[in-house]
Amino acid sequence: MGSRCAGINSARALPEAIATVKDPRASALPLPEKPLTAHRFLPRTPLTGRIRVPGDKSISHRSLMFGALAVGRSRISGLLEGEDVLSTATALRAMGARIEKDGDTWVVDGVGVGTLLQPQGALDMGNSGTSTRLLMGLVASHGITATFTGDASLSKRPMGRVIDPLSIMGASFTPSPGGTLPLVMEGLQPAVPMTYRLPVASAQVKSAVLLAGLNTPGTTTVIEPVPTRDHTERMLRGFGVDVRVEEIGGEKHISLTGPVDMTPCDITVPGDPSSAAFFAVAASVVPGSDLVIENVGLNPTRDGIFRVLKQMGANIDYLDEREVGGEPVADLRVRHAQLTGIEVDPDIAPSMIDEFPVLFVAAALAQGTTITSGLDELRVKESDRLTAMATALSLGGASVEEREDGLLIRGTGGKPLAGGGPVTTHLDHRIAMSMAVAGLASAAGVEIDSTEPIATSFPNFMALLEEASA
Numbered sequence: 231m232g233s234r235c236a237g238i239n240s241a242r243a244l245p246e247a248i249a250t251v252k253d254p255r256a257s258a259l260p261l262p263e264k265p266l267t268a269h270r271f272l273p274r275t276p277l278t279g280r281i282r283v284p285g286d287k288s289i290s291h292r293s294l295m296f297g298a299l300a301v302g303r304s305r306i307s308g309l310l311e312g313e314d315v316l317s318t319a320t321a322l323r324a325m326g327a328r329i330e331k332d333g334d335t336w337v338v339d340g341v342g343v344g345t346l347l348q349p350q351g352a353l354d355m356g357n358s359g360t361s362t363r364l365l366m367g368l369v370a371s372h373g374i375t376a377t378f379t380g381d382a383s384l385s386k387r388p389m390g391r392v393i394d395p396l397s398i399m400g401a402s403f404t405p406s407p408g409g410t411l412p413l414v415m416e417g418l419q420p421a422v423p424m425t426y427r428l429p430v431a432s433a434q435v436k437s438a439v440l441l442a443g444l445n446t447p448g449t450t451t452v453i454e455p456v457p458t459r460d461h462t463e464r465m466l467r468g469f470g471v472d473v474r475v476e477e478i479g480g481e482k483h484i485s486l487t488g489p490v491d492m493t494p495c496d497i498t499v500p501g502d503p504s505s506a507a508f509f510a511v512a513a514s515v516v517p518g519s520d521l522v523i524e525n526v527g528l529n530p531t532r533d534g535i536f537r538v539l540k541q542m543g544a545n546i547d548y549l550d551e552r553e554v555g556g557e558p559v560a561d562l563r564v565r566h567a568q569l570t571g572i573e574v575d576p577d578i579a580p581s582m583i584d585e586f587p588v589l590f591v592a593a594a595l596a597q598g599t600t601i602t603s604g605l606d607e608l609r610v611k612e613s614d615r616l617t618a619m620a621t622a623l624s625l626g627g628a629s630v631e632e633r634e635d636g637l638l639i640r641g642t643g644g645k646p647l648a649g650g651g652p653v654t655t656h657l658d659h660r661i662a663m664s665m666a667v668a669g670l671a672s673a674a675g676v677e678i679d680s681t682e683p684i685a686t687s688f689p690n691f692m693a694l695l696e697e698a699s700a
């Protein structure tokens with residue numbers, strides 16, 4: 231981070247202001263389906279040259295949110311301009327922050343902790359779980375009411391995991407059946423601090439509670455039995471918040487004492503390892519490839535995919551290891567290699583939780599069997615990623631057995647998959663891009679039903695694919 235940074239209840243009736251609108255949740259129901267753009271990803275020439283993937287999605291969301299809470303101006307370079315991050319920006323503007331683009335830099339003029347404004351309309355979170363859950367944390371300790379809506383995929387995802395702790399802190403919720411969006415929430419100012427032990431390994435839940443703690447008098451503590459991505463902790467420190475982390479009995483206790491004053495910060499967002507993963511697998515499985523992926527974030531809570539690919543025999547070198555925005559970064563040189571199936575240690579899952587769909591593609595082309603387990607969380611992402619990938623890969627000619635908490639995949643030993651489709655992407659960007667990679671290593675190509683979801687996290691994915699295999 232730049233030199234200006236400080237250092238590295240139960241559901242109630244609808245609140246009155248909202249209840250007078252016909253039915254905020256009805257007006258927020260998912261829009262009719264838009265026409266989809268199908269695309270067949272064909273076998274390619276080797277991937278070569280140098281590419282640069284867009285900024286990290288998790289860090290981009292947090293840069294905007296923390297900038298919005300600081301008093302003064304933060305500047306962000308390398309922000310991911312994907313739809314998910316733009317949903318965060320729109321919601322923060324609706325709560326008073328000024329967020330504008332000036333050349334290549336995003337400029338955020340924050341409102342300060344405790345002074346978020348009442349949004350006038352529903353906050354449309356699109357496809358983004360991170361925007362929804364972290365912003366719910368922010369709203370929880372402000373005296374405002376907000377309606378959260380999302381697309382058909384997001385509207386199926388569980389929000390009970392944040393509703394539960396934020397209710398203990400004093401916020402009230404009127405969710406849709408099953409604890410889903412659309413929902414209305416009313417924050418409480420001052421909220422009540424608490425110590426919360428995460429029942430699920432989730433950086434979004436951890437962050438929601440810590441963000442609620444920023445405007446809560448007293449100490450809010452999250453106990454994390456299994457480490458998850460730590461961008462919230464690292465970045466809050468950069469914005470001047472005293473975040474304390476203690477290791478007690480093998481668990482992390484993460485605490486902050488509110489209300490805090492946040493100071494602005496200039497941030498350079500490193501490249502997203504989750505986006506780089508598609509190209510790392512593609513270069514590993516397409517014979518003759520030799521690709522450099524520049525500027526990839528390698529935070530140890532995020533780099534599991536590269537560690538697992540190396541265990542499978544991938545040829546990945548870290549070049550020019552350095553620090554960008556307080557995060558470890560390197561250029562990755564990836565050359566084609568025959569991968570070997572392995573049993574993936576479930577303990578590594580949180581550090582590569584979004585990369586399993588593309589790991590399954592690597593496994594489908596490996597020599598031997600790959601077994602994954604402990605992946606129940608994949609069932610509650612943008613789609614049920616275990617079923618979606620088992621179905622999609624089988625349609626493409628792979629041998630896949632779906633288990634309760636993982637997949638067993640018998641690889642082809644490097645022989646291209648047959649290909650086929652169209653596979654259903656279920657409004658899930660990671661399914662779309664993973665099956666695109668499968669198409670590159672297939673005989674007939676793989677057709678996906680819709681390329682639209684890709685724009686949520688990786689708007690120039692198709693262009694970079696063209697560039698790397700030109």
Ligand SMILES: O=C(O)C1=C[C@@H](OP(=O)(O)O)[C@@H](O)[C@H](O)C1
Binds near residue numbers: 288289431459583584
């Ligand atoms: O905190 C974050 O930025 C994220 C946390 C993860 O979700 P969970 O916390 O639900 O595991 C991940 O899947 C998501 O893409 C981004």
Ligand SMILES: C=C(OP(=O)(O)O)C(=O)O
Binds near residue numbers: 314357359611660
């Ligand atoms: C799960 C993901 O994101 P989110 O939870 O923010 O929708 C993802 O990007 O794979």
